[in-house]
Amino acid sequence: MLRDLLSRKRARIVEKWFDVILETYPEDTSKFLKKGKDPFANPVRHTILQGVEGVYDALLKEGQSPEALNDFLDKVIRIRAVQDFSPSQALAFVFSLKGVIREVLGKEIRENHLHDQLLLLETRIDALALRAFDVYMGCREEIYELRVSEVKRMREQALRLLERTDRVFQKRKEDEDAPSRDS
Amino acid sequence: MSSEELDIKPEDLLKFDYDPPKQDWMDPSVAFRKGTYCYSCAPKHLEYLEMANPREWQPHDKDWKLPENWKEIVFEGMRDRLSKYRSFQLFMDICVRCGACADKCHFFxxxxxxxxxxxxxAELLRSVYRNDFTAVGKILGKLAGGRELTEDVIKEWFYYFYQCTECRRCSVFCPYGIDTAEITMMARELLNLLGLNITWALEPAANCQRTGNHLGIQPHTFKDSLEFFQDEIEDITGVKVNLPISKKGADVLFVTPSGDYFADPGTFTLMGYMMLFHEIGLDYTWSPYASEGGNFGLFNSHELMKQLNAKIYAEAKRLGVKWILGGECGHMWRVVNQYMDTMNGPADFLEEPVSPITGTKFENAKSTKMVHIAEFTADLMKHNKVKLDPSRNDSLRVTFHDSCNPSRAMGLLEEPRHVLKSVCNHFYEMPENTIREQTYCCxxxxxxxxxxxxxxxxxxxxxxxxxxxxxQEKHDVNRLACVCAIDRATLIPLADYWAPGVVVTGVHELVGNALVMKGEKERELDMRGDPLNEMEGDEDV
Incomplete structure (x- = not known):
């Protein structure tokens, strides 16, 4: 069974997949991402690693909820969606899992005639990629929304200031008018 | 039809290169992708400030319309600054590229x-220095790490030096004590000589020069705004707080960032200040001419920083106050604590600050005569001079973001924490290497x-x-407190994107919630006008 192989070689596959992702950064950066293990000093490494481990495990599990899968994808994609990547560069990591699996398990797959199961797995990875598009777009939309909200906040404050001035002005006018009404 | 019959093979369509470009750091080319850089400042603001080369341009334009003799201007500017500032010369020469700072920048x-x-x-600037200002660079050029100054280098400087927030986290780790923010400051000064600046850094400075604050709010509107908050406080507490404006001979001049009376959530913090001052009976005054704590001159040039800072002291002198109290602001404290004294000081027409309530002498403000509100309030609380009901903040689970400048430029670490712990029952720290001197910038x-x-x-x-x-995950934190007006604006989208559900707050907003005032009505609303202790996100039923 391919599933057993994937479970047995989990550590190797995840490590290689993670390395492939780190290689998408410039050399000096990938060196830094590989070495620092502190989750707060090196949050990109920590979060991406959490994400790929989660995605990998979710991929193998039957009946995994789509929300959980999206949460793990989000960990990786939320970061890459704001870094200096084109959309395809940001998401290529999903497809690179296929290459990693073929590389690590190629021999066993051939020897045990598991190609049919590999095709099925790759279909799942394709579905994962579609899901990744949604997550990516969601993150990008959030960025645009944050921009709009920031501008709206500024506008709202300015309008409030005008309104406030107007209210104070009206009140002052009423106060000024008041004595003449009394008399 | 087989794929061979087509000119394009399917695999050609799928040719993507995901390898990062192998770019030598000496190559200055930069792609100005929208979303990653700031827009230029409108010429009218440059004209107002009499700054160089006012014109319409944008960083994504090919032609930046530099003055003809731009190279000469930059070299002359560097020469001038190297001779004037020993620190600049030192920072250019002393770095051994040990790499201690390399992985400390939040942007990296x-x-x-x-x-x-x-x-x-820093090397982007240093390489030009090396090439044209050192003997070894003049002879060996690139071999000695020198780079020729080209238009592309200028564009690269613009891209990266307006991508540094001058937060100085990296400086904490530098074994030579290089103040990297000062390198950015020098680079920005040089860029300004060519008319290369950004709206958000320069327009507020121009406004401040003209009206006394970044937003260009004029004295009557300033007064109206404060009166509005006076009314709001009365609605919430039933107490009409006093509102002294331009009061000559007051003990204390209070100066805070304009964000506090213009933008939420700063406004809630401002109400907290007003309530506190009223409650302790502080003899103080606001001023429309010193209606800005922030100093965006710092982000442009030392001349502008000096001018804007001088206004506060000129107003203190005019009003005849004893000393100055400063609100929850970030970089104001970098300016006051590290530059004011040699720029505009000594402020010997003022008195050494002493709290009129507790008698505490603020020794660290002996020379600048300006005290941070967190220190002032912490001192009040330490001496039990205010009555507090921290349970009014019980629905809030609070953490504290050390703002870069108060923490790293003046060592204000314990005071805001003392205040927060006095007014809240649920306070949680973020991990050690992300707070205090090591705080990460907004x-x-x-x-x-x-x-x-x-x-x-x-x-x-x-x-x-x-x-x-x-x-947020570990302690259900739902409030992020800070003592900086820029933080109060910029942490909102940051939290929305990276930790959605966490709300940003000023420290004195929480003081306002907890403060028990003489003659107040039973408090039902918090500073935001929301029912007290309603959990965040609760809907009306």
Whole structure:
């Protein structure tokens, strides 16, 4: 069974997949991402690693909820969606899992005639990629929304200031008018 | 039809190169992708400030319309600054590229762009210095790490030096004590000589010069705003607080960032100040001419920084106050604590600050005569001079973001924490290497807190967002407190993107919630006008 192989070689596959992702950064950066293990000093490494481990495990599990899968994808994609990547560069990591699996398990797959199961797995990875598009777009939309909200906040404050001035002005006018009404 | 019959093979369509470009750091070319840089400042503001080369241009334009003799201007500017500032000369010469700073910048950590490593960012300027100002560079050029000054280098400087928030986290780790923010400051001064600046850093400075605050709010509107908050406080507490404006001979002049009376959530913090001052009977005054704590001159040039800072002291002198109390502001404290004394000081026409309530002498403000509100309030609380009901903040689970400048430029670490712990029952720290002197920046300081570079802000904001997310998951933190007006604006989208659900707050907003005032009505509302102790996100039923 391919599933057993994937479970047995989990550590190797995840490590290689993670390395492939780190290689998408410039050399000096990938060196830094590989070495620092502190989750707060090196949050990109920590979060991406959490994400790929989660995605990998979710991929193998039957009946995994789509929300959980999206949460793990989000960990990786939320970061890459704001870094200096084109959309395809940001998401290529999903497809690179296929290459990693073929590389690590190629021999066993051939020897045990598991190609049919590999095709099925790759279909799942394709579905994962579609899901990744949604997550990516969601993150990008959030960025645009944050921009709009920031501008709206500024506008709202300015309008409030005008309104406030107007209210104070009206009140002052009423106060000024008041004595003449009394008399 | 087989694929061979087509000119394009299917695999050609799928040719993607995912390898990062192999770019030598000496190559200055930069792609100005929208979302990653700030827009230029409108010429009218440059004209107002009598700054060089006012014109219409944008960083994504091919032609930046530099003055004809731009190279000469930059070299002359460097020469002038190297002779004037020993620190600049030292910072250019002393770095041994040990790399201690390399992985400490929030922009590098979040973006992965090597030119955001502080050492490399500084090297962008240093390589030109080496090439044209050192003997070895003049002879060996590139071999000695020298680079020729070209228009591309100028564009690269613009891109990276307006991508540094001057937060100085990297400086904490430098064994030579290089103040990397000062390198950015020098680079920005040189860029300004060519008319290369950004709206968000320069327009507020021009406004401040003209009206006394970044937003260009005029005296009558300033007064109206404060009166509005006076009414709001009365609605919430039943107490009409006093509101002294331009009061000659008051003990204390109070100066705070304009964000506090213009933008939420700063406004809630401002109400907290007003209530506190009223309650302790402080003899103080506001001033429309010193209606700005922030100093965006710092982000442009030393001349502008000096002018804007001088206004506060001139107003203190005019009003005849004894000393100055400063509100929750970030970089104001860098200016006051590290530059004021040699720029505009000594302020010997003022008295050494002493709290009229507790008698505490603020020794550290002996020379500048300006005290931070967190220190003032912490002192009141330490001496039990105010009555507090921290349970009014019980629905809030609070963490504290040390703002870069108060923490690193003046060592204000314990005072805001003392205040928070006095007014809240649920306080949780973020991880140690993300707070205090090692605090991560909001990624919107130094004039970068604008919307057009939101993507860049989110990159740089990730280290802070990650630590925030951690305490949100671990302790259900729902409030992020800070003592800086820029933070109060820029941390909002940061939290929305990286730790959605966490609300940003000023420290004195929480003081306002907890403060028990003489003659107050039974408090039902918090500073935001929401029912007290309603959990965040609760809907009306």
């Amino acid at each position: 950590i979040g973006s992965g762009d090597p030119k955001n490593m502080p050492v490399l960012r 990624a919107g300081g130094a004039g970068l807190g604008t919307d057009e570079n939101m993507e860049m802000r989110m990159r740089g904001g990730f280290p802070r967002g990650n630590a925030l997310r951690h305490v």
